[in-house]
Amino acid sequence: MYKYIVLKNRPEGKPSKDDFEIKKMEKPQPGEGEILLKALYVSVDPYLRGRMRDEKSYIPPFKLNEPIESMVIAQVEESQNENFSQGDYVSGMLDWKEYQLSDGKNLNKVKKDDAPLTAHLGILGLTGITAYLGLEKIGKLKEGETLLVSGAAGAVGSVVGQIGKIKGCKVVGIAGSDEKIRNITEKFNFDEGINYKTTDNMQEEIKKACPDGVDVYFDNVGGEILDAAITNMNKFGRVVNCGAIALYNAEERPTGPRLETFLIKKSLLMQGFTVRDYAEDFQSVVKQLSQWLREDKLTYEETIVEGFEEIPQAFLNLFEGKNQGKMVVKV
Amino acid sequence: MYKYIVLKNRPEGKPSKDDFEIKKMEKPQPGEGEILLKALYVSVDPYLRGRMRDEKSYIPPFKLNEPIESMVIAQVEESQNENFSQGDYVSGMLDWKEYQLSDGKNLNKVKKDDAPLTAHLGILGLTGITAYLGLEKIGKLKEGETLLVSGAAGAVGSVVGQIGKIKGCKVVGIAGSDEKIRNITEKFNFDEGINYKTTDNMQEEIKKACPDGVDVYFDNVGGEILDAAITNMNKFGRVVNCGAIALYNAEERPTGPRLETFLIKKSLLMQGFTVRDYAEDFQSVVKQLSQWLREDKLTYEETIVEGFEEIPQAFLNLFEGKNQGKMVVKV
Numbered sequence: 001m002y003k004y005i006v007l008k009n010r011p012e013g014k015p016s017k018d019d020f021e022i023k024k025m026e027k028p029q030p031g032e033g034e035i036l037l038k039a040l041y042v043s044v045d046p047y048l049r050g051r052m053r054d055e056k057s058y059i060p061p062f063k064l065n066e067p068i069e070s071m072v073i074a075q076v077e078e079s080q081n082e083n084f085s086q087g088d089y090v091s092g093m094l095d096w097k098e099y100q101l102s103d104g105k106n107l108n109k110v111k112k113d114d115a116p117l118t119a120h121l122g123i124l125g126l127t128g129i130t131a132y133l134g135l136e137k138i139g140k141l142k143e144g145e146t147l148l149v150s151g152a153a154g155a156v157g158s159v160v161g162q163i164g165k166i167k168g169c170k171v172v173g174i175a176g177s178d179e180k181i182r183n184i185t186e187k188f189n190f191d192e193g194i195n196y197k198t199t200d201n202m203q204e205e206i207k208k209a210c211p212d213g214v215d216v217y218f219d220n221v222g223g224e225i226l227d228a229a230i231t232n233m234n235k236f237g238r239v240v241n242c243g244a245i246a247l248y249n250a251e252e253r254p255t256g257p258r259l260e261t262f263l264i265k266k267s268l269l270m271q272g273f274t275v276r277d278y279a280e281d282f283q284s285v286v287k288q289l290s291q292w293l294r295e296d297k298l299t300y301e302e303t304i305v306e307g308f309e310e311i312p313q314a315f316l317n318l319f320e321g322k323n324q325g326k327m328v329v330k331v
Numbered sequence: 332m333y334k335y336i337v338l339k340n341r342p343e344g345k346p347s348k349d350d351f352e353i354k355k356m357e358k359p360q361p362g363e364g365e366i367l368l369k370a371l372y373v374s375v376d377p378y379l380r381g382r383m384r385d386e387k388s389y390i391p392p393f394k395l396n397e398p399i400e401s402m403v404i405a406q407v408e409e410s411q412n413e414n415f416s417q418g419d420y421v422s423g424m425l426d427w428k429e430y431q432l433s434d435g436k437n438l439n440k441v442k443k444d445d446a447p448l449t450a451h452l453g454i455l456g457l458t459g460i461t462a463y464l465g466l467e468k469i470g471k472l473k474e475g476e477t478l479l480v481s482g483a484a485g486a487v488g489s490v491v492g493q494i495g496k497i498k499g500c501k502v503v504g505i506a507g508s509d510e511k512i513r514n515i516t517e518k519f520n521f522d523e524g525i526n527y528k529t530t531d532n533m534q535e536e537i538k539k540a541c542p543d544g545v546d547v548y549f550d551n552v553g554g555e556i557l558d559a560a561i562t563n564m565n566k567f568g569r570v571v572n573c574g575a576i577a578l579y580n581a582e583e584r585p586t587g588p589r590l591e592t593f594l595i596k597k598s599l600l601m602q603g604f605t606v607r608d609y610a611e612d613f614q615s616v617v618k619q620l621s622q623w624l625r626e627d628k629l630t631y632e633e634t635i636v637e638g639f640e641e642i643p644q645a646f647l648n649l650f651e652g653k654n655q656g657k658m659v660v661k662v
Contacts (some may be wrong), residue, residue, distance in 0.1 A: 226591060241594045245593055252591075257584045257586055258553065258554065258585045260575045261578055267602070267605050269602040270601045272600075274595065330362060
């Protein structure tokens with residue numbers, strides 16, 4: 001028997017292990033045109049919290065008592081589909097199942113020698129693409145500008161900062177521990193870092209770190225850090241609203257200072273970014289990211305947790321900031 | 332002796348007549364290269380409230396005990412400048428003075444027969460240009476979309492709605508009295524209107540009036556109406572943050588629901604709009620607006636108050652919603 005994981009309850013506030021259930025299943029048999037996939041690596045990401053709510057969003061909510069899905073690297077164990085051979089590696093939106101069938105649609109083949117397999121869940125996957133396209137499509141970052149990044153030690157943030165440096169910008173990161181700050185400045189090439197957990201006045205700290213003001217704020221967290229960033233933006237500044245992890249577990253509608261007067265005074269732009277809106281650009285972006293990776297202009301970190309049944313805990317740990325870079329579960 | 336008006340105190344909360352002082356002066360004599368201007372019509376606008384605060388914004392604050400300035404239509408009474416003749420009409424950013432000198436820079440000549448003089452303070456002035464460019468540069472309004480406008484009976488809002496109809500859109504306006512609602516639907520061609528003062532649940536009312544959702548929200552008021560609009564936006568919707576009159580008199584930093592999760596979920600754009608950012612487009616826009624005016628595709632209202640010393644009260648009345656369309660003082 002093999003395992004799979006379903007959403008048992010819609011979490012209220014912070015999710016807990018009780019919201020998930022590990023169930024048992026037989027290994028399925030592929031029919032005509034199908035392939036049998038064995039999961040190797042499962043990506044856990046903050047945005048999945050949104051799909052656990054029963055509300056309309058850019059992707060439909062997970063159904064109760066049905067498997068959760070996320071990006072997964074899998075290997076073809078048996079193929080009845082002419083496009084796939086036994087042993088092929090693929091990435092795609094797949095269920096949290098040790099074994100599953102697929103018709104092969106919406107799967108990408110992945111070569112093992114291009115880069116480590118897990119890179120296709122992170123820097124060469126949606127994470128890296130998000131960083132690149134968020135900066136390009138909304139941030140419109142230009143050489144010499146100042147880029148501020150929250151969640152800077154996270155999977156997306158650490159790539160955003162590195163791309164900012166490649167583009168010749170001053171890059172300041174915000175993260176939640178001194179170790180993370182060391183990491184972003186020493187490993188990811190950020191110019192400066194601010195530990196928001198040990199800072200009383202974020203507005204002042206950002207001002208000190210960005211004496212010329214902020215031109216682009218790449219926001220992965222929302223909430224009070226967004227408020228502090230907004231007050232430091234330059235005229236014509238752009239805010240990439242990529243994530244709001246600070247608010248994802250809120251049960252009441254969170255409140256804060258109204259931002260519209262700041263937008264008007266400084267002709268600021270704020271725009272929600274969802275990588276799925278730009279699917280036609282994915283291929284060319286992955287090519288660019290792969291090249292930078294080969295040239296050692298980009299580096300990445302990942303936190304790899306072992307064991308299929310650890311997926312829920314790995315997901316929960318995202319909200320405790322326990323990951324350095326991309327959080328991945330090795331099955 | 333002639334009159335001029337200075338800012339006596341920086342208003343706290345809602346401005347009052349005591350914040351202004353009417354002073355007396357001699358009629359000045361133009362020197363070499365100068366012209367003597369007699370003010371005919373003075374524009375009062377909500378954005379002036381911002382300049383009464385001692386804080387950095389897109390234009391510097393007014394100085395205490397110095398004349399306030401706004402858009403004024405004036406006539407040349409005496410000219411020592413070869414570019415102007417006695418009797419010429421001009422529009423420009425001028426002091427609240429019955430008479431003043433100018434070197435002629437940054438003044439536009441205005442022909443009396445093109446349109447009524449006051450039109451150059453409203454529909455053919457910054458007001459009309461704001462409506463046009465806010466929709467074009469940020470709203471990017473397309474035929475068949477749904478346009479929602481707050482402050483719909485105001486100077487900017489009433490032009491926004493009419494342009495929306497010229498562009499083949501469904502247009503819904505929000506205003507603060509049944510009379511204003513009648514006005515926007517009967518006179519300004521809006522499809523529907525919502526009186527926010529008699530509505531308990533703005534979110535629901537907007538939903539009813541915009542069953543296909545809102546593609547562009549042109550916001551002149553900010554605050555709770557913005558919150559209600561945001562929840563009704565379609566994917567890829569655009570919010571033109573043109574004004575926030577609901578917040579201008581606030582002394583404490585106003586708070587409200589955080590909007591970043593809505594931006595992310597629906598890939599929404601919010602952008603502050605300030606007409607001065609687009610000066611290079613003014614001429615072509617005025618040409619287009621003049622043409623529509625001649626073709627009777629556009630109409631406008633104005634509230635004309637008589638008497639130079641009534642300028643402060645006319646300004647105060649803006650915050651009571653006492654104007655229909657552009658508020659102008661006839662000197």
